[in-house]
Amino acid sequence: MRIMIATAGSRGDVAPYTGLGGELRxxxxxxxxxxxxxxxxxxxxxxxxxxxxxxxxxxxAGVRGRRELxxxxxxxxxxxxxxxxxxxxxxxxxxxxxxxxxxxxxxxxEATGIRSLGVYLQPTAPxxxxxxxxxxxxxxGRPGNRAAGRFALRMADRVYEPAVSELxxxxxxxxxxxxxxxxRQEEANWPxxxxxxxxxxPRPSDWRPGMEVGGTWWPHLDAAERLPTDLExxxxxxxxxxxxxxGSMAAGDGERLSExxxxxxxxxxxxxxxxxxxxxxxxxxDDILTVEDVPHALLFPRLAAVVHHAGAGTSAAALRAAxxxxxxxxxxxxxxxxxxxxxxGAAPAxxxxxxxxxxxLADAIxxxxxxxxxxxxxxxxxxxxxxxxxxxxxxxxxxRMTGKxxxxxxxxxxxxxxxxxxxxxGDGASHRTPVVRP
Numbered sequence: 423m424r425i426m427i428a429t430a431g432s433r434g435d436v437a438p439y440t441g442l443g444g445e446l447r448x449x450x451x452x453x454x455x456x457x458x459x460x461x462x463x464x465x466x467x468x469x470x471x472x473x474x475x476x477x478x479x480x481x482x483a484g485v486r487g488r489r490e491l492x493x494x495x496x497x498x499x500x501x502x503x504x505x506x507x508x509x510x511x512x513x514x515x516x517x518x519x520x521x522x523x524x525x526x527x528x529x530x531x532e533a534t535g536i537r538s539l540g541v542y543l544q545p546t547a548p549x550x551x552x553x554x555x556x557x558x559x560x561x562x563g564r565p566g567n568r569a570a571g572r573f574a575l576r577m578a579d580r581v582y583e584p585a586v587s588e589l590x591x592x593x594x595x596x597x598x599x600x601x602x603x604x605x606r607q608e609e610a611n612w613p614x615x616x617x618x619x620x621x622x623x624p625r626p627s628d629w630r631p632g633m634e635v636g637g638t639w640w641p642h643l644d645a646a647e648r649l650p651t652d653l654e655x656x657x658x659x660x661x662x663x664x665x666x667x668x669g670s671m672a673a674g675d676g677e678r679l680s681e682x683x684x685x686x687x688x689x690x691x692x693x694x695x696x697x698x699x700x701x702x703x704x705x706x707x708d709d710i711l712t713v714e715d716v717p718h719a720l721l722f723p724r725l726a727a728v729v730h731h732a733g734a735g736t737s738a739a740a741l742r743a744a745x746x747x748x749x750x751x752x753x754x755x756x757x758x759x760x761x762x763x764x765x766x767g768a769a770p771a772x773x774x775x776x777x778x779x780x781x782x783l784a785d786a787i788x789x790x791x792x793x794x795x796x797x798x799x800x801x802x803x804x805x806x807x808x809x810x811x812x813x814x815x816x817x818x819x820x821x822r823m824t825g826k827x828x829x830x831x832x833x834x835x836x837x838x839x840x841x842x843x844x845x846x847x848g849d850g851a852s853h854r855t856p857v858v859r860p
Contacts, residue, residue, distance in 0.1 A: 442816055447469060453467075476501055524540050547626075730747060
């Protein structure tokens with residue numbers, strides 16, 4: 423059985439699917455991951471087939487202002503939609519769609535008959551439990567949160583509309599708006615599995631049927647991978663250090679952020695590791711080391727705390743390691759995750775990126791280093807997360823919706839132990855190659 427996972431965005435929007443895809447491949451499925459070119463090595467290192475999506479987020483990284491951002495997003499999504507058609511190979515049986523690719527993938531499923539399943543890294547459906555993840559962290563009350571969630575979906579529909587119009591024209595489908603397709607999927611209880619832990623976000627009781635929280639999907643990690651020698655030496659040379667990094671955020675702010683980080687660490691009297699990331703953090707000294715990308719799963723358990731931008735993956739990785747955090751959210755869903763970490767007691771109140779100073783950062787680092795309650799909260803979350811199996815839940819969901827259980831044969835081939843093709847996400851129609859306009 424052939425599965426294609428489709429996602430786009432930053433590294434944090436791609437890496438979790440390498441672990442999910444690897445688990446599906448070990449279970450006997452033929453798995454491809456479609457994303458943008460810069461992540462091809464990440465996909466191939468996980469043993470997955472890479473499929474190219476031509477859209478690129480980098481030209482829009484410096485966009486400022488709401489109107490500019492919406493225009494840039496619409497252009498990106500139009501490129502993504504056009505590339506989506508070419509990425510789906512003949513014989514694909516199931517599409518796993520991220521929150522970004524789902525509003526496009528639905529139309530491709532209609533044209534081809536290929537079933538689909540949502541595999542989201544963020545909660546996107548309206549709920550009274552919390553406000554929309556992209557609008558900030560302040561609750562508006564249950565009715566207000568639900569209303570804001572519905573409004574956020576309508577705004578997203580507007581951004582997707584040009585891409586949807588062009589994609590349906592290319593697929594020779596009758597006109598249908600982005601909002602109409604979304605409502606159609608909601609009414610059909612289209613299945614969505616969320617790849618985060620209930621330690622951070624319990625499943626809202628007012629979600630419709632078909633939406634589940636399955637547990638975190640961790641990025642692929644080779645069993646033979648080790649930390650670099652200089653980093654290993656630094657870790658063993660003294661007390662546990664604090665890691666400071668902003669992932670793929672804050673490009674162009676490296677000099678300022680590096681200065682803030684060094685001053686904060688020395689003011690707090692702690693050793694530190696700077697992870698260069700897109701910002702280009704860098705500093706040297708007996709008490710500070712600069713590193714490139716290293717696996718969170720290997721490094722985080724050996725730290726005193728993590729200062730990060732509150733991306734979904736980094737937030738989960740710190741909790742998994744039972745390490746408290748200091749969050750400096752920059753944009754998008756990061757204020758939401760920062761607020762969730764603070765709500766469970768594993769981090770102090772977030773420091774908005776634009777308000778970051780060495781004094782504020784030093785005070786926050788001092789809090790998590792000196793107050794055991796933050797570590798105890800992180801440890802409790804880690805125990806909760808350890809009871810979950812995100813990839814295992816996804817595998818069960820796929821087996822249930824397709825009626826197929828695969829077992830690896832010798833030589834890496836898979837044997838079909840299932841029944842027919844009935845299940846969720848499709849009507850049992852035979853798959854057909856999309857008819858596209860040039």
